Amino acid sequence: MEELKPKPANSSPLTPIGFLERAAAVYGDCPSVVYNDTAYTWSQTHRRCLQLASSLSSLGIKSGHVVSVLAPNLPAMYELHFAVPMAGAILNTINTRLDARMVSIILRHCESKLVFVDHLCRNLAVEALSLFPPHIRTPVLILITDDEVSLTVPSSSSADHFLATYEGVVEKGDPEFKWVRPKSEWDPMVLNYISGTTSSPKGVVHCHRGLFIVALDALIDWSVPKQPVYLWSLPMFHANGWSFPWGMAAVGGTNVCLRKFDGHTIYRLIERHGVTHMCGAPVVLNMLSNSSNYNKRSLRKPVHILTAGAPPPASVLLKTESVGFAVSHGYGLTETGGIVVSCAWKPQWNSFPASERARLKARQGVRTVGMTEVDVVDAESGESVKRDGLTPGEVVLRGGCVMLGYLKDPEGTSKCMRDNGWFYTGDVGVMYPDGYLEIKDRSKDVIISGGENLSSVEVESVLYSHPAVNEAAVVGRPDEFWGETPCAFVSLKDDARMATEIEIIEFCRAKLPHYMVPKTVVFRDDLPKTSTGKIQKFALREVAKSMGSSRANRM
Structure with a gap:
């Protein structure tokens, strides 16, 4: 056997970009992208992406260059997930909710050569470029127009910054362009930034191989059939939409795009297009189950929804499924490119009461088939914690879709990707006897009160079970005696x-140990959130800090 070695015929670099070629061949006349009155087939999407890649090359974009995008879930955003790497470049999608200062920092940090900018983000982009130091060359801007908004001409202050429009760039490209295949499957393909709160954002770099693995892994784990109708309720700029831009091409799905959403918009699009699948953070589930127009009746057909991004309260899962959504729950990070742990459902659980099924589904679960190992380890010894569902530790992962590392940050990379072969997530979790993982908190969100570590997620789960609570977040508030005490920020349902x-407080006291009960409750109409619906606890921690020491019961 020793003479049998890898050969060119079996060593072609893995890349998810090839999914688009196959989609054009197999599903050529089937719908690929739908947005308002715009609709493309897979043949058209393939052609447009080749044209766009050709134009990028004509503009001087070469292998290794970074091309950024500042846009919501539009057809252009979908196409750029293929076209940019087809030109050999690295795709960098930027959160549209960031301020100009942070956008400017990101563009400078990654040395972006070109930025595609949504029509409504043009002032943000121009302001970001104005913050560049005089000696640093600014990237070229391309304007993405939109049939949903007023197509006004850019103001004189910003018009000079835009080289062309997106459609103009597409039209000039060669549809016969031979796209640039990666020389190595380890070549970088995307760059995503995970920090919008500091001056030193972390740029997560993924390669073609890792994204190929996670894209197919996600389809298998979620049991996605051929030609689903997928609603883009999850921003594509967030971890590349958990890899589903490429995954939908692999199965010939229909991508229903939308600029922004609320409960009414989602339900309307589900009915109009026959949506079968969608993704969203738990806050999206909460919004759907509380939608005043629809929470009294069920969907005509079940819609599969994959939730991740934050531990979902069991009560929210129960309410969402009662409306007609079939909820799957998973766990992943920007550093893994998508979902790598999922609550794989056991047939015997179907006979359990609904409340017990929801409790089980609230756990993150077991590794997906594409991951190698998942564990929870003690912070000091590095050994696996007891599988008792009680002993906390740090969640660690290893597998083919873990990132290459952080851009220009070898220290940060080595800190989380250690020589022992594990990626340290910074998440606190427990492992159950059946091998299922449950996330308890981010390490930075654990509240230490009187020497006791308490999970903000557990307190939030109880708050969500209160009939009047719409959303809840718990952070530590400084306390002279206890160090810090739980402070709950709560929004109430409209009705x-x-x-x-x-x-x-009394409601929580009846369901929680005394030390875990919030000592302060702050009512707010709207809790601060990220673009993907995660509540921004760092902002709430600052509010709690500004409130000063809590006057908690010293007993």
Whole structure:
């Protein structure tokens, strides 16, 4: 056997870009992308991506260059997930909710050569470029127009910054362009930034191989059939939409794009297009189950929804499934490119009461088939914690879709990707006897009160079970005696009666150990969120800090 070695015939670099070629061959006349009155087939999407890649090359974009995008879920955003790497370049999608300062920092950090900018983000982009130091060359801007908004001509202050329009760039390209295949499957393909709160954002770099693995892995784990109708409720700029831009091409799905969404918009598009699949953070589930127009009746057909991004309260899962959504729950990070742990459902659980099924589904679960290993380890010894569902530790991962590392940050890379072969996530979790993982908190979100570590997620789960609570987040508030105590930020349902701080505290006291009960409850109409619906706890921690020491019961 020793003479049998890898050969060119079996060593072609893995890349998800090839999914598009196959989609054009197999599903050529089937719908690929739908947005308002715009619709393309897979043949058309393939052609447009080749043209766009050709134009990028004509503009001087070469292998290894970074091309950025500042746009919501539009057809252009979908096409750029293929066209940019087809030109040999690295795709960098930027959160549209960032301020100009942070956008400017990102563009400078990654040395972006060109930025595609949505019509409504043009002032943000121009302001970001104005913050560049005089000696640093600014990237070229391409304007993405949109039939949904007023197509006004850019103001004189910003018009000079735009080289062309997106459609103009597409039209000039060669549809016979021979796209640039990676020389190595380890070549970088995408760059995603995970920090929008500091001056030193972390740029996560993924290669063709890793994205190929996670894209197919996600389809298998979620049991996605051929030609699904996928609603883009998850921003594509967030970890590349958990790899589903490429995954939908692999199965010939229909991508229903939308600029922004609320409960009514999602339900309307589900009915109009016959949506079968969608993704979203738990806050999206909460929004759907509380939508005043639809929470009294069920969907005509079940819609599969994959949730991740934050531990979902069991009560929210229960309400969402009662409306007609078939919820799957998973766990992943920007550093893994998508979902790598999922709550794989066991047939015997179907006979359990709904509340027990929801409790089980709230766990993150077991590794997907594409991951090698998942574990929870003690922070000091590095050994696996007891599988008792109680002993906390740090979640660690290893597998083919873990990132290459952080751009220009070898220290940060080595800190989380250690020589022992594990990627350290920074998430706190427990492992159950059946091998299922449950995330308890981010390490930075654990509240230490009187020497006791308490999970903000567990407190939030109880708060969500209160009939008047719409959303909840718990952070630590400084306390002279205890160090810090739980502080709950709560928004109430529109049609709910007014709840009081004392009532919320007593409700929690009946369900939690005394030290875990919030000592302060702050009512707010709207909690600060990221673009993907995660509540921004760092912002709430600052609010709690500004409130000063809590006057907690010293007993």
